[in-house]
Amino acid sequence: MKFKDIRQRVGFAVEKLKELYPDAKCSLYADNPFELLVATRLSAQCTDARVNQVTPKLFERYPDARAMANADIAELEEIIKSCGLYKTKARELIEMSKILVERYDSTVPDTIEELIKLPGIGRKTANLIVGDIYGKPAVVADTHFIRLCNRLGFVDTKDPLKVEMRMRQLLPPEESNVFCHRMVHHGRQICTARAPKCEKCGLNIICLYKNNK
Secondary structure, rough: OOOOOOHHHHHHHHHHHHHHOOOOOOOOOOOOOHHHHHHHOOOOOOOOHHHHHHHHHHHHHHHOHHHHHHHHHHHHHHHHHHHHHHHHHHHHHHHHHHHHHHOOOOOOOOOOHHHHOOOOOOOOHHHHHHHHHOOOOOOOOHHHHHHHHHHOOOOOOOHHHHHHHHHHOOOOOOHHHHHHHHHHHHHHHHHOOOOHHHHHHHOHOHHHHHHHO
């Protein structure tokens, strides 16, 4: 199969991953925008599986922004301690919750521009929120996504912002958010950081990494 340009290769990846992971979604458990925002902040330098073990107790104790804004920081630290960087995360979660209550009437903003004003919230988290919660085009440039985009030859940079902006240009807007989730699943199962399973990969015919080995 020949591809005329990068957009055709990206289009192939979109359709192939749709076949391979039709039900792909965020692996963090959350029932509402606030819970997803908190869970994503906790996931920094921590596995989603670990976060999912912590959040049930966390949200039972602090079910919304107002409750977390008034949290006892020592108690909050103890609950999230196993997620790592817990002192910084606890402080930022309280600060973030106060801002949500005071400036946004406890509602999680629906734009990247507003979300990144919150303490501890970067573009990766902001894209996840606007994509998963509000259904807007989004590109979540996490480590798996960046690795795969480079291996496939869609980008030639490890800079998350540059990867996000380039993939926004290449992806159909309506496919972008779920494509990122599918890339994460593929990165965890097949295109792993070490010893990727190239022979089993459904994308190997368009992969620069595979074809240049």
